[in-house]
Amino acid sequence: MRLPRRFSAWGGGALLTILLTPAAPVAGAAEGSRPNLPPVVELGVGGTPASPAPSRESLADLLQQLETLQTEVRNLRGQVEVQANEIERLKARQRELLADIDRRVSELERRGTAAAAPDATAAAPVTPGSAAPAGSAQEQQDYDAAFNLMKQGFYERAAKSFSNFLAKYPQSALRDNARFWLGEAYYVARNFRQALEEFGKLMNDHPKSPKLPDAMLKTGYSHYELGEWAKARASLNQVMARYPGTPAAKSAEQRLAKMKKEKR
Numbered sequence: 001m002r003l004p005r006r007f008s009a010w011g012g013g014a015l016l017t018i019l020l021t022p023a024a025p026v027a028g029a030a031e032g033s034r035p036n037l038p039p040v041v042e043l044g045v046g047g048t049p050a051s052p053a054p055s056r057e058s059l060a061d062l063l064q065q066l067e068t069l070q071t072e073v074r075n076l077r078g079q080v081e082v083q084a085n086e087i088e089r090l091k092a093r094q095r096e097l098l099a100d101i102d103r104r105v106s107e108l109e110r111r112g113t114a115a116a117a118p119d120a121t122a123a124a125p126v127t128p129g130s131a132a133p134a135g136s137a138q139e140q141q142d143y144d145a146a147f148n149l150m151k152q153g154f155y156e157r158a159a160k161s162f163s164n165f166l167a168k169y170p171q172s173a174l175r176d177n178a179r180f181w182l183g184e185a186y187y188v189a190r191n192f193r194q195a196l197e198e199f200g201k202l203m204n205d206h207p208k209s210p211k212l213p214d215a216m217l218k219t220g221y222s223h224y225e226l227g228e229w230a231k232a233r234a235s236l237n238q239v240m241a242r243y244p245g246t247p248a249a250k251s252a253e254q255r256l257a258k259m260k261k262e263k264r
Contacts, residue, residue, distance in 0.1 A: 143174050150181055159185035176202060176209035183218065192222040213239060213248035220252060229264045 146161030162182035166175060183198030199215040199222070206212070220235030236252040243249050 139169050139172055139174070142168065143172075143178060146178070147181065150185060155185045155189040159189070176206040176211050179206070180209075180211040180215055183215065187218055187222060190225070192225050196222045213243040213246055216242075217248040217252055220255065224255065224259070224264075229259065232264075233259065 142161075142165050146158055146165055149155075149158035149161055159182055162178045162185065165172070165178050166182070169175065172178070179198055179202040183195045183202065186192070186195035186198060196219060199219045202209060202215045203212060203219075209215075216235055216239045220232045220239065223229075223232035223235060233256065236256050239252040240249045240256075
């Protein structure tokens with residue numbers, strides 16, 4: 001709708017007068033002073049108000065928590081180092097046991113070859129109805145089966161097999177070897193009391209056995225593992241005195257040196 005010409009002229013002048021008139025000062029504000037504006041709020045990320053600065057108490061709490069965590073980390077690191085040393089000691093002990101077994105296996109194989117039975121032409125004739133001679137094929141198979149279990153690391157099964165062999169063949173020429181490996185199976189399985197019993201039987205029942213130095217050595221080792229230091233030293237010194245220059249005497253000397261270093 002068109003406004004009348006008179007109204008348009010009056011309205012335009014009034015509007016111009018309003019626009020050119022300065023704004024009145026805000027009530028309550030002193031002349032020349034800054035008007036009361038709303039406080040400036042600092043915005044954080046995303047347009048949200050920023051968090052206030054932490055107080056001294058908060059910083060002290062954080063420092064205390066950090067110190068506590070550092071102490072716990074140091075304690076855990078110490079426990080890890082202790083466990084690592086223990087694992088390394090057990091690994092070294094296992095390597096020592098395996099090396100000792102390998103040495104004895106090689107020695108037994110060489111001894112078995114040198115002490116092989118004479119051929120059939122030199123064997124004594126067997127009369128009808130007489131018992132089978134010592135060292136029969138079945139006896140050797142039973143012994144080899146028990147020894148194979150030992151080499152494969154089945155020590156409990158090997159101990160049972162050697163024990164059965166001793167009960168089955170009381171007159172076997174392999175009896176002293178079977179007794180030694182029975183004690184060795186107990187020793188490797190850390191049944192040191194039972195090992196001492198078997199090594200003792202070997203030394204008492206077979207005083208001329210070639211396994212005697214090793215049995216005496218392992219007697220000292222068993223006492224060592226049980227913490228019986230005086231008995232361990234006595235057995236090891238006996239090995240060195242009775243069998244000088246042998247591998248058993250050398251092993252006994254090394255163990256005595258270790259005990260001296262450990263102040264046992």
